[in-house]
Amino acid sequence: MAVITLSGVTKSFGSVSIIKGVDLSIGDGEFVIFVGPSGSGKSTLLRLIAGLEETSGGHILIDGTDVTDRGPAERALSMVFQSYALYPTKTVRQNMSFGLEVARLPRAEIDRRVDAAAAILKLEPYMARKPRALSGGQRQRVAIGRAIVREPVAFLFDEPLSNLDAALRVDMRVEIAKLHRRLAATMVYVTHDQVEAMTLADKIVVLDGGVIQQVGSPMELYERPANLFVAQFIGSPKMNVLPASADGRAIIVPGGKVRLAAPPPAMIAHLGARPENIVVTPPGQGDIDGRVDVVERLGSDTFAYVAVPDAGVLTVRIVGNDVGIAIDQPVGLAFDTQRLHLFDTRGQAVPAAAA
Amino acid sequence: MGIVGNTVRSARFRRSRWVLTAILCVYLVYTLIPIFYVVTASTKTNADLFGTFGLWFSDDFHLRENLVDLFTIQDGIFLRWLGNTFFYALTSAIGAAFFALLAGYAFAKYDFAGKRLLFALVLGAVMIPQTALVIPLYLLFSKVGLLNTPLAVILPSLVFPPGVFLMRVYVEEAVSDEIIDAGRVDGAGELHILSGLTFRLLMPGLATVFILAFVAAWNNYFLPLVVMSTSDQFPVTVGLAIWYASATTGSGGNLLFTVVMAGSLVSILPVILAFLIMQRFWQGGLSAGSVKA
């Protein structure tokens, strides 16, 4: 379907620079997800790709053609909006066929495509209804249907599921994954939701302050975050980070040291450990000591929040719920030294096994 | 309903409700009495008009005769005036609503250089009474040779700054940016989006602007008085005023105050009718369901 390439794309509103130079290549049929904190420019970047905003600099290419100066209609993309943005005065059928009528397709072809999309999305019973007579989930499906019928070169989604309740969101997430497999279309998707990002994406783009922090597969980002921001943004609960410094074959952290097999790089300033990579031990037998602050039992997992002097509260994930941990209990914490993340003073990741 | 700590049952609420109701009643009476006077006066003979109590009907019900007089005096010129007023008001209102729609939509949904300044000008224009512009308009129309033509009344009425202001506010409320963006992604041009996707959402606002412009043009007096010079171009307002003047001086022969009153009554009816017709456009909530409620 389509390869989308952004090179040096910038966007300013007035004097405020929002997108500060984005280079990104989105492969044919790839499912790419933009994540980042609120205000990081995810929607703006998506709207730039759609042609709904003009770039302030840089180029956008679709299948090798420079579309930077073309309007949204000429880019042949479809977009699904957060609010669905259905046409309120039109029926479901008219909502889906509007774009095709604008493109002056023959009536028979319009009907064929609309009926096919309605079948995929199970919208047949509602085709004659107006949007206000539909539930949130049905409206969402109409919005997706409207995107499908145009047979676009790529789909753009801006937080399409954020207005649905939790159960429906899971259903629609699965639907969108199926749709992606079925259409094999390029999809660019903005979300706040960790689970959506991790489960749907071939490739996640982490944005912060209008700058790409890292691009990679979900597991790459999880296993090898390029910097502190990505390390703490991807993963839930988030990664524990402690101030650290190198000392021979060990890393010194508040309240103790972590012994390694090989000497750590000298420039490290932070040590990161995911909740599942810390083990609770009897006091004095781990790398550092702390006191249990809060225990959360989720059934399959238990999260222990352990207060460590000078290091704050560390989160520890323990599998199962019968863990024999009580609030205020003193405990030791041992780090899985194979899975530590090290960062320098600038927050950039440092390979643990540096020469 | 009620403000917190000021519930429906509280003495304070009841007291303030009574005060408000009383004020509104005074206002209602103040508005209705002149209209009621017009109604009673147009059913009287000229003698009864001055000889009986003004706010009630006299024994001699003379409405039919007054109406016959109204439509026959001076070869039925009143009908001509009524037609003129209707034509001026309708074209002015349609045009004013059209331009208010386009301007308000642009102010609401587009960014362009000078937007704030232009809108400040629109707001400023709301403050300027049309009367103040009549003399410059007269000079202008005399230069371009439009005096005593319908355009001399219609063209100035197309400029309706309150309508632009109202439409801007209405468009901002009724049309979400995402619907417009969805239309753009679907490939529709801006005019197509306006006419095909958002126009029907704007009907209540448009109806409001239409009726306001219609009433303003219907009641317009000073402008046509100045720019129209022959009786066959007059609207009802100017015609009746001239009849009234002749009745006062007694120079009009059979022109009587009762006929002027009957004329006033007849000239109010179409406005009331227009309100009733436009009412069906004020059933808002059309956009419900377009975006997440």
Ligand SMILES: Nc1ncnc2c1ncn2[C@@H]1O[C@H](COP(=O)(O)OP(=O)(O)OP(=O)(O)O)[C@@H](O)[C@H]1O
């Ligand atoms: N039309 C605009 N004019 C001025 N500033 C804008 C405009 N659109 C967006 N911004 C600013 O750009 C920044 C990025 O906005 P954007 O909507 O892209 O964020 P986002 O990452 O999608 O956030 P969220 O997760 O809350 O949706 C914000 O600070 C926002 O205020």
Ligand SMILES: [Mg+2]
């Ligand atoms: Mg956003």
